[in-house]
Amino acid sequence: xxxxxxxxxxxxxxxxxxxxxxxxxxxxxxxxxxxxxxxxxxxxxxxxxxxxxxxxxxxxxxxxxxxxxxxxxxxxxxxxxxxxxxxxxxxxxxxxxxxxxxxxxxxxxxxxxxxxxxxxxxxxxxxxxxxxxxxxxxxxxxxxxxxxxxxxxxxxxxxxxxxxxxxxxxxxxxxxxxxxxxxxxxxxxxxxxxxxxxxxxxxxx
Amino acid sequence: xxxxxxxxxxxxxxxxxxxxxxxxxxxxxxxxxxxxxxxxxxxxxxxxxxxxxxxxxxxxxxxxxxxxxxxxxxxxxxxxxxxxxxxxxxxxxxxxxxxxxxxxxxxxxxxxxxxxxxxxxxxxxxxxxxxxxxxxxxxxxxxxxxxxxxxxxxxxxxxxxxxxxxxxxxxxxxxxxxxxxxxxxxxxxxxxxxxxxxxxxxxxx
Numbered sequence: 001x002x003x004x005x006x007x008x009x010x011x012x013x014x015x016x017x018x019x020x021x022x023x024x025x026x027x028x029x030x031x032x033x034x035x036x037x038x039x040x041x042x043x044x045x046x047x048x049x050x051x052x053x054x055x056x057x058x059x060x061x062x063x064x065x066x067x068x069x070x071x072x073x074x075x076x077x078x079x080x081x082x083x084x085x086x087x088x089x090x091x092x093x094x095x096x097x098x099x100x101x102x103x104x105x106x107x108x109x110x111x112x113x114x115x116x117x118x119x120x121x122x123x124x125x126x127x128x129x130x131x132x133x134x135x136x137x138x139x140x141x142x143x144x145x146x147x148x149x150x151x152x153x154x155x156x157x158x159x160x161x162x163x164x165x166x167x168x169x170x171x172x173x174x175x176x177x178x179x180x181x182x183x184x185x186x187x188x189x190x191x192x193x194x195x196x197x198x199x200x201x202x203x204x205x
Numbered sequence: 206x207x208x209x210x211x212x213x214x215x216x217x218x219x220x221x222x223x224x225x226x227x228x229x230x231x232x233x234x235x236x237x238x239x240x241x242x243x244x245x246x247x248x249x250x251x252x253x254x255x256x257x258x259x260x261x262x263x264x265x266x267x268x269x270x271x272x273x274x275x276x277x278x279x280x281x282x283x284x285x286x287x288x289x290x291x292x293x294x295x296x297x298x299x300x301x302x303x304x305x306x307x308x309x310x311x312x313x314x315x316x317x318x319x320x321x322x323x324x325x326x327x328x329x330x331x332x333x334x335x336x337x338x339x340x341x342x343x344x345x346x347x348x349x350x351x352x353x354x355x356x357x358x359x360x361x362x363x364x365x366x367x368x369x370x371x372x373x374x375x376x377x378x379x380x381x382x383x384x385x386x387x388x389x390x391x392x393x394x395x396x397x398x399x400x401x402x403x404x405x406x407x408x409x410x
Contacts, residue, residue, distance in 0.1 A: 008405075011405060011408050011409075012405050014404070014405075014408070015400070015401040015402075015404035015405055016385070016401060018404065019383065019384070019385075019398070019400075019401065020385065023360070023384065040385055040387075041385050042385065042387070077408060078404045078405075078407055078408045079407045079408055079410060080404050080407055084403075084407060086403075093302055093305050093306070094302060094306065096302075097298055097299060097301075097302030098399070100298050101298070101299065101399075103383055103400060104399075104400060104403075107400045107404070108400070108403070108404060108407065109400065109403055147410055148403065148406070148407070148410075150399075155228070171409075171410055172403070172406035172407065172409075172410060174399055174402055174403055174406075178224065178308055179224070179228065180221070180224075180225060180245055180246050180247065182245075182247070188406040188409055190402035190403070190405060190406055191402075192397060192399055192402065193224070194303070194306075194309075194355075194379055194397055195220070195224075195308060195309060195312045195313070195314065196220040196221060196224065197220075197379055197395035197396075197397065198289075198291075198313070198314055198353065198377070198379055198395070199219070199220035199223065199283045199285050199312070199313060200213075200216060200217050200219075200220055200283075200395060201353070201377035201379075201393040201395055202283055202284045202285055202289060202313065202353070202377065203216050203219070203282060203283045203284060204216075204377075204393055205284060205352055205353075205376055205377060
């Protein structure tokens with residue numbers, strides 16, 4: 001598409017649309033509308049139509065969207081029609097739960113490398129995957145050409161590890177550490193901190 | 206404050222400010238500025254001043270913010286100066302990791318009740334906490350007057366459980382199930398789905 005770049009907030013809603021469409025597909029639904037999609041997501045149909053129109057023409061007036069086709073298009077836009085190999089740093093309780101999570105592979109991601117700094121863990125395995133030393137992480141990530149990483153180390157170690165990840169060529173970091181990390185502008189960071197979400201709700205109680 | 210309600214997106218940034226301020230406090234920093242806070246968070250100082258001004262006057266021109274005072278004010282606004290007892294539904298791998306997570310208690314939340322539908326789990330304990338039957342969940346939550354819940358059940362069961370939670374008087378749900386749930390407008394829902402965050406980044410790679 002020519003013109004201005006699509007706002008981040010619009011891109012941020014596309015995975016939500018994809019998730020709902022995949023669920024519709026699992027329910028053997030072949031066609032849907034912006035209205036039905038909006039009802040599922042609590043988003044207005046106008047918003048959905050406007051968001052999707054930024055990337056092309058995916059539906060026909062009056063006949064709606066073909067679910068499988070729109071899934072394919074969204075996967076292409078989000079670049080998850082392929083599987084991304086991901087490095088996971090920090091194999092404590094949280095890291096281990098993340099490593100075991102079965103919901104990544106169907107949606108574009110496979111944890112392909114584990115790193116920890118604890119000598120008692122290095123060399124052991126989680127399922128089939130060897131836990132490597134963070135001391136040799138930069139070389140290991142570079143050698144495999146990984147671009148995506150998850151950070152599940154304690155808050156105080158997060159910045160140092162993030163800098164190593166950037167050095168290794170990582171371009172997208174999902175940060176589970178409850179802290180903000182500073183990385184160059186060309187590296188994307190998203191945060192998972194359940195407490196932030198909870199505190200956002202308690203304000204209203 | 207009189208006037209229009211503060212937008213959700215502003216309220217959503219307050220927990221981020223609180224987290225950074227607590228870190229500053231841990232570093233024995235007594236005074237800060239919107240500029241320093243912004244540098245830590247990658248948010249403009251103007252945005253931070255504007256957000257905070259919606260709730261009152263917390264700093265003095267030229268002298269900045271007293272860290273401990275602002276922490277207290279933000280905790281009050283977010284209603285986390287007290288500890289919220291939380292119900293956790295679903296004690297699979299993910300639920301167990303959530304139950305073990307040590308980062309809740311310092312920030313306003315304590316997991317106080319566990320529920321699962323698996324007969325093999327009901328009656329067993331996670332740490333000191335008994336796993337109760339989801340069949341008697343509504344009564345149990347009501348009896349304890351819990352208002353906040355976390356949902357860590359598989360996607361397909363999430364809607365049914367959410368409806369029970371609402372029936373039980375829950376007003377805020379943190380949903381770990383990778384799906385959208387529909388609840389009445391007076392009930393708040395926030396979602397934790399790491400894949401949504403990852404897909405949002407891969408678009409840019």
